[in-house]
Amino acid sequence: MYTHTIQKWQHEHNFTNHNHQGERRAYYVLILTVITMVIEIAAGTIYGSMALLADGWHMGTHAVAFLITIFAYQYARKHANDESLAFGAGKASVLGGFSSAIALGLVAMIMLGESIHRLMSPQEIQFNEAILVAVLGLSVNIISVFLLKDDHHHHDHDHDDHNMKAAYFHVLADALTSVLAIFALVAGKYWGWNWVDALMGIVGSVIITRWAFGLIKQTSPILLDASIYPEYQEKIINTLEMENDNKVSDVHIWKISADHYAAIISLVANDPKTVDYYKQLLTKFDKISHITIEVNHFTETGQIANERT
Template sequence: MHEQNIAPWQHSHDFAMKNAKGERRTLYVLILTAITMVAEIIAGTISGSMALLADGWHMATHVAAFMITLFAYHYARKHANDPAFSFGTGKVNVLGGFASAIALAVVALLMLVESTHRLIEPQSISFDDAIAVAVIGLLINIIGAFLLKDEHSHHHDHHHDHNLHAAYMHVLADALTSLLAIFALLAGKFAGLDWLDPVMGIVGSVIVTRWAISLLKQTSPILLDRNIEPRFRQKIVASIESDADNRVSDIHIWKIGANHYSAIIAVVTHEPKPIEHYRALLAPFRQLSHLTIEVNQCQEH
């Protein structure tokens, strides 16, 4: 039995995104959004404004989405070193972003259905009350966007936090819906264009759907262990095969976190070298956070 210390050959499997500031700001936005949500749903119901109700419903799902965001941060941090997760909890934040994208899509569908109904069967609108609450909602959304934008922009280039990005997209969707609501209500009040209210609800649903699809496209490939982009895969293979007579017989590279990849690479060569040699060949690819290399000696002459 091997009795020597094996610590030098072990490493952490904590690939989760660390963003305490973003988590704290998401909590602030959650509180602001929840307060505004209640006000808009009540005002929209009393005034009869579909655009305002749509904004309130939108905010309701965003409250749920922000709760998912905060839960994802907490869960990933709590189980960061749990051996039950083969590659750590790096994908928890990505899963949070995916769940938020689903929530966005559901809201867009509800907005479309109700707006179409209101377009077919118009209802009277109390414009003054609806406009006042919609403006308050927009201001809250702008504050939320600024709180999350700083963190989202800071982490975008090098450490893409899909969880925070999803929260940011929800705030933008809220701001857009509020803006469309204000435009529709002003047009209805001063120009008599009451039909613009449900139309703006439909326009908002289409835009939010596009955002939801974009977020799904970013997160779903990671959750499905999609291989790394072909150009990076080719560079990795070239780095190994440019050395001696190495040939890569099998290669699997997939994301295990927002910016961390795991790789399993099988190499065939006539003259095998120590594993450290092949790891050195791949040292420039710093995104390979978890690397397993299999070296096979070719017996053909």
């Protein structure tokens, strides 16, 4: 009868760092965003301001992005120990950030197209009313930025929460378009530069596109299981090969969440040590949260044995 326990050799697969405070604040920002969106779209339509209308629709897409943010948090919490997910739900926040980045890019394209149309076909703007609503929108955006700012920067020091980073970029984008809308409306009212209203929509779309592209660059390699940077991998190989006659024959190191890496390493030696011995050599590499090592015994006739853990 088998009486031994295998607990020593079992691995932890929950690599989710749930941001409870971030989830709660995302709810608050969602409510503020939806209310302001309705006001700005209605006011932009009534008063004829493209910058104000663009800001309203922009906030509408951000409301969808915040729903993605909240869903990603809830999914990660619910499936943190789901055995059907090989390495847990650690990438849920990364996927949320990537999806929100796509939403940012769509916002930018919509803004660009509508702004060019308004630049070619100017419309009459009721400046006083539009400025008042734009200031209201900016006030809400500033509140939202401060709600997410502390949490976003705090988690930057501990780990990468791409979901929260995406939400933070969305409220920054809202604040930017509000500032541009106010500038455009003031320029149109006092100097007669009605074309600035459409131009600011174009400028805003370019800046938002840059933010979206930057977030996509950060999240897509994680979703595609990109390898850890070469210098770090080389240090791991050198550490293993410095001992006796070890040779690393195969190595894979990739992110399994926003801030956790997994590694699968195969090595061969004429006089191999135990797996625990090789794991001990790698304890200084604290980026690796989950490691599997295959040890092969090499002779003149080839591989005759291997050990994995």
